[in-house]
Amino acid sequence: MSKNFFSTCFIILLTFSLNAQTESDAFTIKKIYETALTESNAYVWLTHLSENIGGRLAGSPNSSKAEDYTQRILDSLGVNSSFRQECTTNWWHRKKESEVNMYLSPNVKVQLTSTSLGNTIGTNNKEIKANVIEVHGLNELKKLGEDEIAGKIVFFNRPMDAKLVNSFNAYGGAVDQRVFGAARAAEFGAVAVLVRSMTNKLDDVPHTGTSIYEDGINKIPSIAISTMAANLLSETLVSSPDIMVGLSNDNETVPNQKNYNIIGEWKGSEFPDQIIVVGGHLDSWDLAGGAHDDGAGCVQSMAVVEIFKKMNYQPKHTIRVVLFANEENGLVGGQEYAKLAKENGENHIAAIESDAGGFSPRGFSADGLSSFFDAKFKKVSDWFNLLEPYGVSLSKGGSGADISPLKDQGPLLFGLRPDSQRYFDYHHTPDDHIEAVNKRELNLGSAAMASLIFLIDQYGI
Amino acid sequence: MSKNFFSTCFIILLTFSLNAQTESDAFTIKKIYETALTESNAYVWLTHLSENIGGRLAGSPNSSKAEDYTQRILDSLGVNSSFRQECTTNWWHRKKESEVNMYLSPNVKVQLTSTSLGNTIGTNNKEIKANVIEVHGLNELKKLGEDEIAGKIVFFNRPMDAKLVNSFNAYGGAVDQRVFGAARAAEFGAVAVLVRSMTNKLDDVPHTGTSIYEDGINKIPSIAISTMAANLLSETLVSSPDIMVGLSNDNETVPNQKNYNIIGEWKGSEFPDQIIVVGGHLDSWDLAGGAHDDGAGCVQSMAVVEIFKKMNYQPKHTIRVVLFANEENGLVGGQEYAKLAKENGENHIAAIESDAGGFSPRGFSADGLSSFFDAKFKKVSDWFNLLEPYGVSLSKGGSGADISPLKDQGPLLFGLRPDSQRYFDYHHTPDDHIEAVNKRELNLGSAAMASLIFLIDQYGI
Numbered sequence: 052m053s054k055n056f057f058s059t060c061f062i063i064l065l066t067f068s069l070n071a072q073t074e075s076d077a078f079t080i081k082k083i084y085e086t087a088l089t090e091s092n093a094y095v096w097l098t099h100l101s102e103n104i105g106g107r108l109a110g111s112p113n114s115s116k117a118e119d120y121t122q123r124i125l126d127s128l129g130v131n132s133s134f135r136q137e138c139t140t141n142w143w144h145r146k147k148e149s150e151v152n153m154y155l156s157p158n159v160k161v162q163l164t165s166t167s168l169g170n171t172i173g174t175n176n177k178e179i180k181a182n183v184i185e186v187h188g189l190n191e192l193k194k195l196g197e198d199e200i201a202g203k204i205v206f207f208n209r210p211m212d213a214k215l216v217n218s219f220n221a222y223g224g225a226v227d228q229r230v231f232g233a234a235r236a237a238e239f240g241a242v243a244v245l246v247r248s249m250t251n252k253l254d255d256v257p258h259t260g261t262s263i264y265e266d267g268i269n270k271i272p273s274i275a276i277s278t279m280a281a282n283l284l285s286e287t288l289v290s291s292p293d294i295m296v297g298l299s300n301d302n303e304t305v306p307n308q309k310n311y312n313i314i315g316e317w318k319g320s321e322f323p324d325q326i327i328v329v330g331g332h333l334d335s336w337d338l339a340g341g342a343h344d345d346g347a348g349c350v351q352s353m354a355v356v357e358i359f360k361k362m363n364y365q366p367k368h369t370i371r372v373v374l375f376a377n378e379e380n381g382l383v384g385g386q387e388y389a390k391l392a393k394e395n396g397e398n399h400i401a402a403i404e405s406d407a408g409g410f411s412p413r414g415f416s417a418d419g420l421s422s423f424f425d426a427k428f429k430k431v432s433d434w435f436n437l438l439e440p441y442g443v444s445l446s447k448g449g450s451g452a453d454i455s456p457l458k459d460q461g462p463l464l465f466g467l468r469p470d471s472q473r474y475f476d477y478h479h480t481p482d483d484h485i486e487a488v489n490k491r492e493l494n495l496g497s498a499a500m501a502s503l504i505f506l507i508d509q510y511g512i
Numbered sequence: 513m514s515k516n517f518f519s520t521c522f523i524i525l526l527t528f529s530l531n532a533q534t535e536s537d538a539f540t541i542k543k544i545y546e547t548a549l550t551e552s553n554a555y556v557w558l559t560h561l562s563e564n565i566g567g568r569l570a571g572s573p574n575s576s577k578a579e580d581y582t583q584r585i586l587d588s589l590g591v592n593s594s595f596r597q598e599c600t601t602n603w604w605h606r607k608k609e610s611e612v613n614m615y616l617s618p619n620v621k622v623q624l625t626s627t628s629l630g631n632t633i634g635t636n637n638k639e640i641k642a643n644v645i646e647v648h649g650l651n652e653l654k655k656l657g658e659d660e661i662a663g664k665i666v667f668f669n670r671p672m673d674a675k676l677v678n679s680f681n682a683y684g685g686a687v688d689q690r691v692f693g694a695a696r697a698a699e700f701g702a703v704a705v706l707v708r709s710m711t712n713k714l715d716d717v718p719h720t721g722t723s724i725y726e727d728g729i730n731k732i733p734s735i736a737i738s739t740m741a742a743n744l745l746s747e748t749l750v751s752s753p754d755i756m757v758g759l760s761n762d763n764e765t766v767p768n769q770k771n772y773n774i775i776g777e778w779k780g781s782e783f784p785d786q787i788i789v790v791g792g793h794l795d796s797w798d799l800a801g802g803a804h805d806d807g808a809g810c811v812q813s814m815a816v817v818e819i820f821k822k823m824n825y826q827p828k829h830t831i832r833v834v835l836f837a838n839e840e841n842g843l844v845g846g847q848e849y850a851k852l853a854k855e856n857g858e859n860h861i862a863a864i865e866s867d868a869g870g871f872s873p874r875g876f877s878a879d880g881l882s883s884f885f886d887a888k889f890k891k892v893s894d895w896f897n898l899l900e901p902y903g904v905s906l907s908k909g910g911s912g913a914d915i916s917p918l919k920d921q922g923p924l925l926f927g928l929r930p931d932s933q934r935y936f937d938y939h940h941t942p943d944d945h946i947e948a949v950n951k952r953e954l955n956l957g958s959a960a961m962a963s964l965i966f967l968i969d970q971y972g973i
Binding site: 084085088089213214216218251252411413440441442470472473476489490491492495 | 545546549550674675677679712713872874901902903931933934937950951952953956
């Protein structure tokens with residue numbers, strides 16, 4: 052018999068076995084989706100986390116309750132072990148919410164719906180009253196200079212760009228005003244800053260979020276106002292540029308609190324030393340229950356284990372559910388996790404984060420060290436015809452804030468990418484509650500993550 | 513010079529011009545999306561339609577108001593002409609909403625949240641009180657027979673299949689109970705039917721929708737109960753199979769009302785006789801404002817003209833916005849439109865319908881006469897790399913109820929396919945209001961339709 056005959060037989064057998072494999076993988080993925088949609092408790096966990104525990108800002112008493120609760124859930128799922136990694140956090144604490152008033156005359160004031168930004172100092176409830184100068188970006192401050200800014204309240208009013216289809220890109224293009232506005236404006240003698248809330252929606256809901264002071268620069272209060280309030284203030288300034296605005300609030304920062312990364316580890320049967328991380332961050336802002344940000348990511352990550360257990364699927368690689376401490380106000384948990392992984396010489400082959408809301412999943416974006424990235428990306432891309440029926444695709448891009456410190460240790464990093472349209476309707480607001488989460492959309496996110504992890508587990512990276 | 517040289521030149525020129533064309537198309541589509549996201553009034557129109565006018569069941573006074581309003585909007589957009597096509601409809605009218613009670617004892621009753629199904633007769637407010645037999649499908653009736661059914665209330669309790677990712681498939685697999693339940697059960701002597709609401713969500717919201725009587729079969733009342741009420745009734749029947757249920761309601765049908773398809777026609781500059789239809793249905797159920805079903809489809813269709821006008825784009829083919837009469841309760845408008853198109857010898861090259869909610873668009877499904885369908889589908893598929901960046905794909909499948917009567921006249925039919933997870937949270941309920949619609953998601957649907965129509969207009973079908 053000729054060599055050709057054997058080659059042909061080999062190709063036929065290979066094709067047959069590849070097709071059979073694909074069919075079997077498709078069957079498993081279907082089962083993952085069905086299990087997620089009909090048997091997962093993710094929505095129940097999320098209800099407890101966001102409504103019974105509630106807002107859980109790093110360092111707060113609630114943040115400890117959330118740690119205890121999720122560790123208990125992980126234990127109940129039958130992971131091999133659960134453990135904690137200690138992180139030191141500062142508890143920034145909203146003692147009295149901000150009040151901002153526009154003075155139409157000395158005796159007539161209009162209140163602007165507002166919220167203090169994370170880490171901001173307070174006014175000790177005393178009113179700071181000053182003229183306002185509106186700007187649309189950090190770079191305008193230098194042009195205006197101290198003459199125009201000193202003694203005034205700087206009002207950052209550049210909206211998120213509504214033209215961008217992906218609302219995260221619009222957020223990325225506007226959020227520097229919130230994060231660095233106070234520090235930059237203080238350099239020119241501003242007495243406080245007001246920041247337009249980070250949302251495409253025109254409503255009267257204020258959005259908090261982190262703001263950062265810098266060493267050697269005067270700390271001034273930093274407050275967000277709703278988009279409707281921002282429009283009103285801006286319009287008023289056109290006709291009455293000398294209008295006075297008063298603002299007050301009261302906050303404190305309690306240093307050196309303890310928080311923990313909560314980790315559930317399920318040992319792989321064949322490659323126990325090769326670790327796949329799936330996670331979200333356990334902390335949330337204090338205004339609501341952090342249902343989308345990032346309670347959803349936490350419960351979806353726990354649901355990956357739940358789904359596999361219900362299916363009696365035993366992973367070959369070690370799966371670690373990691374619920375990271377303090378993403379919102381310092382990224383301490385993600386950094387600590389990466390540091391310990393390095394010190395312990397652990398081998399992470401992949402990490403997946405869900406931190407973009409519990410909405411219908413549309414895909415994953417992948418990131419990694421440039422050295423082998425293209426080859427790894429190509430390999431993973433080839434699997435995605437199996438996820439196409441579920442509307443889940445793969446693209447290159449960022450992954451997640453908590454897992455990105457792992458990047459230089461070589462794993463392929465993935466971010467779950469849900470539909471982004473509604474995220475910034477709720478993000479960091481008093482509305483980020485369980486009612487804003489659709490149970491099926493949440494479960495589909497768990498299913499997408501479990502499916503990707505199943506494929507990584509089957510074929511390695 | 514050789515023939516090869518010319519061939520090579522030709523290929524280079526062709527490639528260059530194709531790439532330039534693709535770039536130019538991509539630029540136009542980007543502009544369509546930006547215009548939709550920042551300049552469209554679709555959300556304002558929808559607010560008026562769903563909240564100021566409100567529910568607009570065929571034949572009702574509100575249905576006439578909706579016709580006048582949308583024709584006025586179409587005229588204001590600068591179409592060449594707007595006109596109406598008369599349709600005769602019956603106005604089924606909910607005079608008094610249903611009340612359904614479970615009698616735990618003669619004096620202790622528990623109310624089950626309910627709503628009368630469309631077209632059902634009423635009880636003239638008198639209570640029908642009977643035992644209940646629970647079934648999970650029409651086919652169970654024959655097995656049970658008259659002995660088990662006569663004199664009883666038949667309770668159809670097969671849920672939508674939560675395992676199915678696309679909720680429209682789950683709806684399609686359960687809705688026969690609502691549509692044909694009363695007629696089938698009456699054949700075996702049932703006195704009324706209760707139907708589990710058509711939704712995957714477990715809540716206390718009742719879902720109405722059409723039910724159909726058949727000639728020669730006794731008409732019995734047909735009432736939907738919420739999924740929570742259905743679970744409660746089912747559980748109660750396990751322990752107390754002989755429990756009595758009482759139901760009452762009052763409805764009337766006013767025959768021979770006038771409704772109209774509302775049509776805005778914008779003549780094409782090069783192929784005025786080749787028509788592209790874009791539409792939705794103007795009628796809605798009466799319990800709420802029909803914001804998703806199908807106010808969204810109507811305003812998105814009008815927005816296609818609005819967007820092109822704002823971009824100064826003059827279509828080569830004639831675009832017709834068609835707001836169809838009475839989809840919900842008889843499909844009269846769609847049938848009338850197709851009939852007149854045939855009588856007038858019109859040439860429809862494509863029709864696009866949006867009737868799956870104003871959620872984030874994920875694609876289109878395409879349908880058509882089998883003769884040239886594959887070739888046409890292939891041609892259109894090739895354009896969709898231009899829509900990939902917007903998460904919009906093409907698949908084969910159904911199009912829309914109102915445009916499908918056009919099918920045998922040869923046009924390619926498209927249905928807009930938004931994300932389906934939330935649709936049946938609101939469908940035919942008191943909750944289908946403007947608050948359930950996200951403005952950006954709505955506008956993205958308009959943009960997807962305008963983009964597809966732009967490509968059809970450029971390249972024909």
